[in-house]
Amino acid sequence: MRAIEYSRTGEPDVLTLVDRAVADPGPGEVRVRIHRSGVNPTDWKSRRGSEAGTPVDPAQVPNQDGSGEIDAVGQGVDAGLVGRRVWIWEAAYQRPSGGTAQEYAVVPVRHVVELPDEASYDLGACLGVPFMTAHRCLTVxxxxxxxxxxxxxxxxxxxxxxxxxxxxxxxxxxxxxxxxxxxxxxxxxxxxxxxxxxxxxxxxxxxxxxxxxxxxxxxxxxxxxxxxxxxxxxxxxxxxxxxxxxxxxxxxxxxxxxxxxxxxxxxxxxxxxxxVLLYNAPDSWRPRALGDVEAAVRAGAVRVGPEAGLPLHHYSLEQAAEAHAAVEQSIVGKVLIDVR
Structure with missing residues (x-):
């Protein structure tokens, strides 16, 4: 499968398109066929690191947010989830192979949330970091x-x-x-x-x-x-x-x-x-946030696109470096990578 990775920190050009084997999900995990990968400031900050040129071993697949459909489940996970449309949160955090800038991502089942049929993959890939951060800010x-x-x-x-x-x-x-x-x-x-x-x-x-x-x-x-x-x-x-x-x-x-x-x-x-920092926010808050964002999506209360005040900028997987650069340069709107 096609995947983006970086093996050293630095400018967007450290992002490299490679061919990786498709991994099988382990116990408690699901494999998601990625349609959209969302790019956030946290993604380029992680890629840049504290010092350019620092080795990253194993190589990291970037991007925390994404959307797609579950195509395989691991031991202990309901097989009925296969085929479900989902959005993903914190895919890459402490998981070098988990980022969404690839055709298939394996993540813990708790890191996927069902995406209703009426909600687009574009919307799904915009939910994780921005909406979870906003929820935390509004409930403290x-x-x-x-x-x-x-x-x-x-x-x-x-x-x-x-x-x-x-x-x-x-x-x-x-x-x-x-x-x-x-x-x-x-x-x-x-x-x-x-x-x-x-x-x-x-x-x-x-x-x-x-x-x-x-x-x-x-x-x-x-x-x-x-x-x-x-x-x-x-x-x-x-x-x-x-x-x-x-x-x-x-x-x-x-x-x-x-x-x-x-x-x-x-x-x-x-x-x-x-x-407010998502990665170490209280565990008691996270399920509430996920449930509320899911409810807002189902109610049709949240939207993306220019008509919702959030222009979308689409890039191909091969243009991942350009996508990261656009976010780093504070482009107005949301940057998405069209993986599929």
């Missing part, structure tokens, strides 16, 4: 909720920083599905349009408007939950508009690895600054 606020869904965020206001990004788009869609009032910040009219298509109630262009003033006009008592992509740039704003017992969920470090924490403005409302 004091007094919950633990789950998302209709009514779960009713009466609450969510601010999504960077609403035109993949996680931002997912957060907007999940928050609206849960009946929150959603505010988002963007840097251009084009991104403002994408955020509005995703479902944001209020869109603020932070390059042209005073974010604090605009948000205080919308919600005088502040924002309950902030989904934060750039704490270095936004910490002071977040502290100024956070509501009593609100939370700032930080899932990325755009703009720098350090930031100044406004202590007193955060202490007065008993605010929570919560860092």
């Amino acid at each position: 606020t004091e007094d919950g909720p633990d789950h998302l869904g209709p009514g779960k965020l009713a009466g609450r206001t969510v601010l999504v920083a960077g609403g035109a990004g993949a996680v931002g788009n997912a957060a907007i869609q999940l928050a609206r599905w849960s009946d929150a009032t959603v505010i988002t910040t963007v840097s251009s009219p084009e991104k403002a349009n994408l955020a509005a298509l995703a479902g944001a109630d209020h869109v603020i262009n932070y390059k042209q408007q005073d974010v604090i003033e605009e948000i205080r006009e919308i919600v005088p008592h502040g924002v309950n939950t902030i989904v934060e992509v750039s704490p270095a740039a936004n910490a002071a704003i977040d502290a100024a508009i956070i509501a009593m017992h609100g939370s700032v969920a930080i899932y990325a470090t755009d703009g720098g690895n350090t930031f100044e924490l406004p202590v007193r403005p955060s202490m007065v409302p008993n605010a929570r600054w919560q860092f």
Whole structure:
């Protein structure tokens, strides 16, 4: 089968197209015939590593997210799963041969979620990292909720920083599905349009408007939950508009690895600054997130494509390096590799 791998860290050109044997699933595993492989920032960051040229042995197949159909199961797995359409999460984490940038991926059965017939493989490959990250960010606020869904965020206001990004788009869609009032910040009219298509109630262009003033006009008592992509740039704003017992969920470090924490403005409302990394998030949260995202898909509450504020960029498996480069260069939208 065709597969992409890298045996040393570095630029996108370390990604190599190779021929690999098709592996059989072991106990508790399934083999998925991959249709789409989703590319996320976590994928290029893993490929780049901390120092270019570091050997990777065994070679790593990249990409955590994907979609396809189960074509074989291992011992202890229900044979009735064969033929089921699924989406995959964390395929490559601690599994060198598990990434989705290949024609067949073997992963633990717990890492696949059924994809309804009415949901496209494109949507399936967009769900893992962005939607799981968004779910975590939206459920770490004091007094919950633990789950998302209709009514779960009713009466609450969510601010999504960077609403035109993949996680931002997912957060907007999940928050609206849960009946929150959603505010988002963007840097251009084009991104403002994408955020509005995703479902944001209020869109603020932070390059042209005073974010604090605009948000205080919308919600005088502040924002309950902030989904934060750039704490270095936004910490002071977040502290100024956070509501009593609100939370700032930080899932990325755009703009720098350090930031100044406004202590007193955060202490007065008993605010929570919560860092979010999927791979070591609490085990108790993960099943809830998977169940809620699956429910949102079945309800038709989440979408992808330009009409949903998330343009899709398709690349062939042979163009995996170009796909990684596009994400690394912050292309607006979602990058997918068409494996099949």
